[in-house]
Amino acid sequence: MIARRFYVRGLVQGVGFRWFVIHSAERLQVTGWTRNLPDGRVEVLAQGEVPDVDALARDLGTGPRAARVEEVESIDEAPDTKLRDFTVR
Numbered sequence: 001m002i003a004r005r006f007y008v009r010g011l012v013q014g015v016g017f018r019w020f021v022i023h024s025a026e027r028l029q030v031t032g033w034t035r036n037l038p039d040g041r042v043e044v045l046a047q048g049e050v051p052d053v054d055a056l057a058r059d060l061g062t063g064p065r066a067a068r069v070e071e072v073e074s075i076d077e078a079p080d081t082k083l084r085d086f087t088v089r
Contacts, residue, residue: 003032003047003077008060010070012042020064020086021056025086028052035089047083 008017013036021034022042030048037043046056063069 001048001079002050002053003079004053004057004059005075005077006044006046006057007037007059007073008044008063008069008071009043010063010068011068012063013040015066016041017063017067020067021060024056024059026057028055030056031083031086033083033089036052045077045083047077049053052055066071079081 006016018034018036021042025032025046028048030046030052032045032047034042034044044060057072057074060072061069072074
C-alpha cells in the first residue's frame with residue numbers, strides 16, 4: 001500500500017472536479033480525500049495499491065470534461081491506516 005498527495009492546477013474548481021475524483025477513487029478502491037484550496041488548486045490524498053493510485057493519478061491529469069488540468073504535482077506520503085473511504089473535505 002502507498003499514499004500520495006496530489007496538487008492539481010488549472011481550471012479545476014467549479015467544474016465538478018472533486019466529485020470526479022470521488023467517483024474515480026471509489027471505482028479504483030482508493031481511500032483518502034479531496035478538497036479545494038484557496039489558491040484555486042485541488043488537493044487530493046490517495047491511498048491504495050500502486051496500480052490503483054497510479055490510475056487515479058492518470059485520471060487527475062484528465063479531469064472531468066469541463067476541467068482544464070495544467071499540472072499535477074505528486075508527493076509520496078506515509079500511509080494512514082485510519083483512512084477507510086474517500087471523502088470531500
